[in-house]
Amino acid sequence: MNPRTTALIAPTELTDRLTGDPTPTLVDVRTPAEYETAHIPGSINIPLPLMTEHATALAAELDGPVVLVCQAGTRARTAHTPLAAAGAEQLSVLDGGVTAYTATGQPIRRGRARWALERQVRLVAGGLVATSILASLRFPRARFLAGGIGAGLATAAVTDTCAMGAALSRLPYNRGGRAVTLRDAVQALRSRRAAGSTPS
Template sequence: MNPRTTDLITPAELTARSAHATAPTVVDVRTPAEFETAHIPGSINIPLPLVQAHADQLVGDLDRPVVLVCQAGTRARTAHAALTAAGAQQLAVLDGGVAAHTAAGQPVRRGPARWALERQVRLVAGGLVAASILASLRFPKARFLAGGIGVGLATAAITDTCAMGAALSRLPYNRGGRAVTLPDAVQMLRASGSAAS
């Protein structure tokens, strides 16, 4: 993605903007479980798959500054692209995501500990590669699984998407206490908009 099309803000800038009367709405696009583990105070959770599937319906409630957040920035950029394509204009992405926000000493609300989705992807991909190499000692064709994982990871890097991450986000572990629906998302956006007015 062209960096000129994505407005990036730092954690310090987000905290400064949040102190003003015209504070941006902070939309966290991670899974509900990741959001429950740690999130920026005042942020709302609208998972990336919901944003991508319903960008056209959400854009009507994005008539004010919005900062998109994820763990490291990749999913927020993907959400930015989907919402921009649907017509949203006042969007920014938190550079480095919640990880950078936390590292910068900015406030984070914590809940029960869970692994971030990116960490889960590394565990599953690494485990599959190691298992296929070990299995190839007995079944030589098993090494092709390791090659397939390598191709998948390279493709994920080139396209800035991750099929394994998308699949893992659907597991019960990552869904959190309650799934976010389109009506929930619209209600949260409207509530945050009226709070900012």
């Protein structure tokens, strides 16, 4: 498959595959905090920054069908590109992410409640725009901040990336109880392979 082509899998199709053979490996690329809040049982958390930085090493550990998961699908598609370029095969992305999967009534493992990264981006971007517009009543140049945020959001839509989201993902709030290292990720993938990728 062309590395630029992303295969999508619907939530209902994923449910069927999780009961079939071979069972796909689920890799959740959200932040550790988002993963702790709610994740598909049996999925492995490898945050997007770690995935993109070590795509070659991680691609070498992927065997058989792999489904990349995030909140809505954007970060999973972003992770797909470097993994496919590094030689990973049988990759697909959960269409609509955890949000769509939950909406179909599928089981989700829940923990401490936190805001999803996409929701945090909307809050910060909206807050900055509103604040800069109010500030521009006294300091006219403040309106340029609103313009900059708007340009950034437009760029994020066109490129399907988000610099603000990447920055927010590094905050302690989004790291969860313990950061995921490359060693953790490799060990989790090898353990899953040894166990036959059986969800738990």
